Amino acid sequence: KQEVTQIPAALSVPEGENLVLNCSFTDSAIYNLQWFRQDPGKGLTSLLLIQSSQREQTSGRLNASLDKSSGRSTLYIAASQPGDSATYLCAVYAGNMLTFGGGTRLMVKP
Amino acid sequence: GAGVSQSPSNKVTEKGKDVELRCDPISGHTALYWYRQSLGQGLEFLIYFQGNSAPDKSGLPSDRFSAERTGGSVSTLTIQRTQQEDSAVYLCASSLASSFVRDGYTFGSGTRLTVV
Numbered sequence: 001k002q003e004v005t006q007i008p009a010a011l012s013v014p015e016g017e018n019l020v021l022n023c024s025f026t027d028s029a030i031y032n033l034q035w036f037r038q039d040p041g042k043g044l045t046s047l048l049l050i051q052s053s054q055r056e057q058t059s060g061r062l063n064a065s066l067d068k069s070s071g072r073s074t075l076y077i078a079a080s081q082p083g084d085s086a087t088y089l090c091a092v093y094a095g096n097m098l099t100f101g102g103g104t105r106l107m108v109k110p
Numbered sequence: 111g112a113g114v115s116q117s118p119s120n121k122v123t124e125k126g127k128d129v130e131l132r133c134d135p136i137s138g139h140t141a142l143y144w145y146r147q148s149l150g151q152g153l154e155f156l157i158y159f160q161g162n163s164a165p166d167k168s169g170l171p172s173d174r175f176s177a178e179r180t181g182g183s184v185s186t187l188t189i190q191r192t193q194q195e196d197s198a199v200y201l202c203a204s205s206l207a208s209s210f211v212r213d214g215y216t217f218g219s220g221t222r223l224t225v226v
Contacts, residue, residue: 034214043201043219051211089153096166098143098203098215100153 002027002094006101014109019077021104023090028068035064035075036089038103044089048075080108112136114218116202122224123192131187131221135204142185143215144177148198156200159185160207192225199223 003026013019023033032051036044048057048064050073056065063076073090087105091098115134123129135142144156155169159179170176174193179185189196199222203215 031211032214036217041222044203044217046214046216049212049214091153093210093214096158096160097155098145098153099155100145102152 002030002092002099004090004092004099004101006088006090006104008104009102010105010107012107012109013080015080015082017080017108019080019106021075021077021088021090021106023073023075023101025071025073025092025099027094028071030068030092030094033064033066033073033090033092034098035062035073036091038087038089040086047088077106080106082108082110084108114202114204114216116200116218116221118221119219120222120224122226125194125225126191128188128190129192129223131189131200131223133185133187133202133204133218135183135185135202136206136216137183138206139204139216140182140207141205141210141215142179143203144185144187145201145203146171146198147201147220153201156187189223192223194225197223197225 005024007022034049035047050066061078066073085108087103089103091100117132142159145153157177158166161182174190177187199220201220203217205215
């Protein structure tokens with residue numbers, strides 16, 4: 001059974017810092033890995049998707065990497081802003097379902 | 111439509127009543143998923159549809175939960191005899207099966223169910 005773990009569970013940083021959020025998964029037989037953002041009381045917004053054959057994806061200040069063989073992904077946020085405050089979820093797709101990690105709750109202080 | 115639409119956005123119901131939650135996926139998306147997110151918890155897989163069929167119902171928590179999809183489009187999740195532990199946000203996602211590896215899944219905004 002696929003298990004996805006995210007570290008840290010919560011993170012509070014001052015504005016402007018560069019951040020690394022970690023995601024690990026137990027079964028490397030995945031099709032893709034997706035990073036989502038969830039604001040309080042809202043649904044999920046897709047940030048980045050990395051296919052299993054890819055190593056990284058970039059969108060603006062966000063960069064996600066994937067090391068499938070070691071079962072790890074990182075989401076790098078450059079020059080964090082208060083508007084980045086949210087919960088970040090990673091999810092892997094395998095076996096006809098997405099399996100989610102528990103999320104990292106990020107607070108960026110002005 | 112442009113996105114995944116879920117209705118209602120909020121639902122308050124009395125314990126013991128039945129509720130229906132609706133998901134309208136992106137037009138043409140063949141795969142549809144239901145997830146549940148309880149307060150402070152992670153996302154829990156409920157059921158997956160490919161077209162109108164549900165090859166995986168393993169996530170439904172009890173026989174009070176059922177789901178159907180008609181015309182390969184709209185899906186309805188029904189909870190009978192609701193209990194307080196059913197209170198959660200119910201999220202729906204859809205994907206085009208031929209491109210899910212490249213495009214992933216798009217989620218709706220969810221239905222917040224409160225059982226009082």
